[in-house]
Amino acid sequence: MNYPTTNKPHKLRYTGDAPLLLGNSLHDPATPWIWSANAARQLGPKAVLLTYEGWGGTASTARTSARRTSSTST
Incomplete structure (x- = not known):
């Protein structure tokens, strides 16, 4: 996965x-x-x-944990 990139890193702006x-x-x-x-x-x-x-993609494996965390951290 060491492909050359044409999109150089840049600072995020929000x-x-x-x-x-x-x-x-x-x-x-x-x-x-x-x-x-x-x-x-x-x-x-x-x-x-x-x-x-844990392992794997957050969106699929941590959905329940994220709901629990967000509901208890108010």
Whole structure:
């Protein structure tokens, strides 16, 4: 997967007012957790990173955990 890229990395810019929830699995080989951590850092205080301590895609494996977390963290 070491293909050359034509889209060089750039800083994220978010100008919206809504808070952002980023989610990632700690052990997802396709989208490493550090990518989400860097995105959250770049987005600043409007971003929150929800980390699922498991394997695979967050959207499919952590859906129930995310619902539980968001409903208990008010």
